[in-house]
Amino acid sequence: xxxxxxxxxxxxxxxxxxxxxxxxxxxxxxxxxxxxxxxxxxxxxxxxxxxxxxxxxxxxxxxxxxxxxxxxxxxxxxxxxxxxxxxxxxxxxxxxxxxxxxxxxxxxxxxxxxxxxxxxxxxxxxxxxxxxxxxxxxxxxxxxxxxxxx
Amino acid sequence: xxxxxxxxxxxxxxxxxxxxxxxxxxxxxxxxxxxxxxxxxxxxxxxxxxxxxxxxxxxxxxxxxxxxxxxxxxxxxxxxxxxxx
Numbered sequence: 001x002x003x004x005x006x007x008x009x010x011x012x013x014x015x016x017x018x019x020x021x022x023x024x025x026x027x028x029x030x031x032x033x034x035x036x037x038x039x040x041x042x043x044x045x046x047x048x049x050x051x052x053x054x055x056x057x058x059x060x061x062x063x064x065x066x067x068x069x070x071x072x073x074x075x076x077x078x079x080x081x082x083x084x085x086x087x088x089x090x091x092x093x094x095x096x097x098x099x100x101x102x103x104x105x106x107x108x109x110x111x112x113x114x115x116x117x118x119x120x121x122x123x124x125x126x127x128x129x130x131x132x133x134x135x136x137x138x139x140x141x142x143x144x145x146x147x148x149x150x
Numbered sequence: 151x152x153x154x155x156x157x158x159x160x161x162x163x164x165x166x167x168x169x170x171x172x173x174x175x176x177x178x179x180x181x182x183x184x185x186x187x188x189x190x191x192x193x194x195x196x197x198x199x200x201x202x203x204x205x206x207x208x209x210x211x212x213x214x215x216x217x218x219x220x221x222x223x224x225x226x227x228x229x230x231x232x233x234x235x
Contacts, residue, residue, distance in 0.1 A: 056211035122234025123159035137231035
């Protein structure tokens with residue numbers, strides 16, 4: 001697994017390619033890209049800042065990926081989450097999963113992002129025309145994560 | 151025992167600090183006890199840590215619950231529900 005928490009942008013194509021280029025057993029790579037939007041609950045977003053808990057963030061992501069690897073047979077996982085200031089249309093997070101077949105890749109990819117959104121210590125703050133505002137956690141994220149309970 | 155406390159995001163702003171080291175009395179044994187002890191400071195502490203308020207806790211960088219036992223020199227973090235991704 002490759003897990004990074006970083007301020008710098010990442011190269012989506014390079015990260016996805018790296019998951020299959022050297023492994024002919026890989027038949028599928030599924031990926032999710034989270035992107036900064038320009039509108040949240042009616043306020044115009046100018047920039048967003050991602051705060052995180054250094055140390056715990058990486059640990060929490062590793063735990064989530066390990067759980068995915070136990071549930072599905074995977075051949076590679078990459079999770080990259082940016083922190084610091086981000087502008088609308090900038091990518092925030094990449095989850096990419098390689099496996100022999102698409103079923104596992106799709107499922108594991110969705111599982112990882114659903115768990116990341118409810119268990120990884122990141123917090124978004126928006127700078128809007130009305131001032132600074134912490135984003136609220138969504139019930140729909142908890143519902144999405146709950147689907148995966150065994 | 152000694153505990154290293156960390157606060158993040160909105161809680162950090164409201165408490166006015168991101169980190170502190172505290173010496174807690176012997177009757178603080180688990181996270182629920184610690185929350186009660188911090189709420190005892192009154193003001194914003196009582197407000198934000200009152201029963202029913204939504205916040206999360208971690209001990210030594212693992213998510214934890216009210217029953218989680220504490221040990222000397224543990225790192226305890228309090229933070230709002232997470233919003234990454």
